[in-house]
Amino acid sequence: MATRTFDAIIIGGGQAGPALAGRLTAAGQTVALVERKLLGGTCVNTGCMPTKTLVASAYAAHLARRAADYGVTFDGPVGVNMKTVHDRAQAVTLNARRNLETWLGGMTGCTVIQNHARFESAGAVRVGDDLLTAPKIFINVGGRANAPDMPGLGDIQYLTNVGMMQLDTLPRHLVIVGGSYIGLEFAQMYRRFGAEVTVVEMGPRLIGREDPEISDAVREILEGEGVNIRLNAECISFAPCDEGVCVHVTCQDGAPQVTGSHVLLAIGRKPNTDDLGLEAAGIAVDKRGYIVVDDQLRTTVPGVWAMGDCNGKGAFTHTAYNDFEIIAANLLDNDPRRVSDRITCYGLFIDPPLGRVGMTEAEVRASGRPALVGTRPMTRVGRAVEKGETKGFMKVVVDAETKQILGAAILGLNGDEVIHGMLDLMYAKAPYTTIQRAVHIHPTVSELVPTMLGELKPLV
Numbered sequence: 301m302a303t304r305t306f307d308a309i310i311i312g313g314g315q316a317g318p319a320l321a322g323r324l325t326a327a328g329q330t331v332a333l334v335e336r337k338l339l340g341g342t343c344v345n346t347g348c349m350p351t352k353t354l355v356a357s358a359y360a361a362h363l364a365r366r367a368a369d370y371g372v373t374f375d376g377p378v379g380v381n382m383k384t385v386h387d388r389a390q391a392v393t394l395n396a397r398r399n400l401e402t403w404l405g406g407m408t409g410c411t412v413i414q415n416h417a418r419f420e421s422a423g424a425v426r427v428g429d430d431l432l433t434a435p436k437i438f439i440n441v442g443g444r445a446n447a448p449d450m451p452g453l454g455d456i457q458y459l460t461n462v463g464m465m466q467l468d469t470l471p472r473h474l475v476i477v478g479g480s481y482i483g484l485e486f487a488q489m490y491r492r493f494g495a496e497v498t499v500v501e502m503g504p505r506l507i508g509r510e511d512p513e514i515s516d517a518v519r520e521i522l523e524g525e526g527v528n529i530r531l532n533a534e535c536i537s538f539a540p541c542d543e544g545v546c547v548h549v550t551c552q553d554g555a556p557q558v559t560g561s562h563v564l565l566a567i568g569r570k571p572n573t574d575d576l577g578l579e580a581a582g583i584a585v586d587k588r589g590y591i592v593v594d595d596q597l598r599t600t601v602p603g604v605w606a607m608g609d610c611n612g613k614g615a616f617t618h619t620a621y622n623d624f625e626i627i628a629a630n631l632l633d634n635d636p637r638r639v640s641d642r643i644t645c646y647g648l649f650i651d652p653p654l655g656r657v658g659m660t661e662a663e664v665r666a667s668g669r670p671a672l673v674g675t676r677p678m679t680r681v682g683r684a685v686e687k688g689e690t691k692g693f694m695k696v697v698v699d700a701e702t703k704q705i706l707g708a709a710i711l712g713l714n715g716d717e718v719i720h721g722m723l724d725l726m727y728a729k730a731p732y733t734t735i736q737r738a739v740h741i742h743p744t745v746s747e748l749v750p751t752m753l754g755e756l757k758p759l760v
Contacts, residue, residue: 303431306332311417311425311576312440314341315617316607316624318404320438323628325409332432333404334425336416341442341608343617344396346462350389351485352649357385358489359651362525369688380493386468393465418577422601426577435603438627439583439591440620441576443609446568452538456545458563461486467562471495475547475560477536479506479529481648483566484518487527488650498528498558500549505531507648510709511661511695514654517711521650521691530554538563571610586612595638596630597623613639616646643726647716652678652692655719658707658726661697664759670700672756676748678712683743689713694752696722696732697759703731714745721746732756 308324310317313335321331338345357380364378404412415428425432445460447453459467461482474490476483479501491497499506499522505515506522506529519529533549540546544561571589578585584592584600590612597605597613607623609615614623622642629635648654664671676694678684692712699706708722709715725735732753740747 302429303433304332306330306411306432306434308332308436308438309334309417309425309432309434310438310440312341312442312608312610313339313400313404313412314440314442314608315343315620316627317341317438317440318400319621319624320440320607320628321404321410322407323624323632325407327632329409331410332413332427332434333410334413334415334417334427334432336414338397339400339404339412340393340397341440341620342461343620344400345393346465348617349396350393350465351461351489353389353392354385354489355485355649355651357388358492361494362492362651366688380470382470382493383468385493389465416575418575419581419583420577422581422583423603436631437604439573439576439599439604439606439610440608441572441610442620443569443571443615445565446570447565448567450536450538452548456538456540456563458538458545458565460565464564472561473498473544473559474562474564475500475545475558476564476566477547478566478568479503479531480566480568481507481646483564484522485649486564486566488522488525491522491525491527496528497526498530498560500530500533500536500547500558502533502536503531509660510654510656513693514695514709514711517692518648518650518654521652524691528558530558569609569615571612573610588612593639595640596636597627597639614642618645643723645719645723647719649716652689652712653714653716654692654709654711655716656707656709657719657723658705659697660707660709661695661759664697664706669706671706671759672698672700673759674698674752674756676752676755681712681745681748683745683747684713686743687713694748696749696752696756698732698753698756700758703733704729705732710745712745718745718749721749 307329308331310333321333324331361380417425417427420426473496476499479499487497487499506519535550537548543559545563546557546559548557573589591606593606593611608620626637629637645657674696678692679690684690694710696708697706705726710719736750736753
């Protein structure tokens with residue numbers, strides 16, 4: 301047993317941890333980065349990178365099936381080799397993780413420790429037989445798939461996003477419990493790979509945080525590709541059966557149960573904070589297990605910060621990385637950045653993708669402020685017409701008095717990229733007329749944003 305002292309300890313090697321280690325060591329500090337499993341966190345290993353690689357393979361299969369629409373012909377049906385698809389995704393993950401390991405391994409002043417960390421006091425962490433101490437400790441432990449106590453769940457084998465990354469065969473029928481972002485991406489990709497897919501959602505519509513017309517459009521896109529959608533599933537339970545798994549639902553329409561070969565749980569995430577010894581350090585958590593932090597990500601204990609998914613301030617790779625930026629700015633740059641300066645933004649990476657920033661229309665209405673709204677269907681976007689991908693629409697809501705954009709959504713071709721023009725304008729706190737009067741390149745999707753802004757109408 302030994303006591304080892306550092307200037308800083310970082311618990312967790314996800315998106316925020318290695319970047320912070322880089323800034324701290326560059327400032328001459330010694331850092332211990334403790335990771336109990338795989339460097340890179342969810343994004344690199346079981347999240348963004350491998351799943352978007354799968355999305356790309358699914359898109360290739362979908363486009364190949366539509367080849368005749370573009371005047372391209374070839375003999376035979378389109379086939380999907382799931383082993384190759386799986387191996388391609390794993391290669392992307394492995395390369396990213398190796399690059400991270402190489403970077404950290406060559407970082408002067410950084411010691412990477414592969415083990416589990418638990419607090420013994422506010423300034424001390426037990427890692428294996430060693431006690432690590434530091435005046436600054438940063439918690440970056442991320443989260444994992446939520447598996448609530450649902451009837452019969454313990455009697456079946458089920459998948460989460462982690463298990464999905466291990467599949468190298470095609471499910472006969474994938475039943476996805478949860479009609480939100482993660483579930484819908486897997487639903488479309490596996491339908492395009494050739495599986496029968498059913499999405500079971502307890503609520504009355506998909507992605508319930510979005511405005512209804514977005515939920516309806518996403519449902520129409522998925523159902524148009526053959527994905528079965530079961531909404532209002534008020535009482536979900538599971539049971540093994542000869543064909544695989546019976547998922548019992550109580551719905552207004554449809555059969556009382558769905559029989560699938562595989563079940564994917566996609567019903568939210570929970571923080572990895574239940575085995576850190578936080579109580580020994582006096583670090584407060586909320587009722588859901590998220591670490592309580594202030595606007596600069598300080599916990600209730602001086603000298604301890606929490607960043608990434610475990611603090612409940614964001615559930616995305618980009619918010620985790622921004623957490624690192626906020627902490628580094630405050631500690632090293634004398635720049636008082638805050639979480640509350642952040643504008644909500646995220647994507648749903650089905651095809652076509654959804655890019656979202658700021659407030660929804662429902663949130664604007666609830667605020668009571670006078671507003672203007674503009675929409676444009678993708679059928680009136682030349683670039684989308686030329687590519688034969690006209691599903692979806694654009695939508696923006698603007699403050700009628702300040703002329704600043706309050707929120708926007710682009711569900712359509714390149715929507716996840718085009719939305720950043722609106723996001724940048726919101727950070728600049730500039731009026732929407734700045735984009736409206738801009739000259740954009742033709743032919744692009746972005747060129748229709750000024751047109752939409754020129755056709756705003758009062759939100760009634």
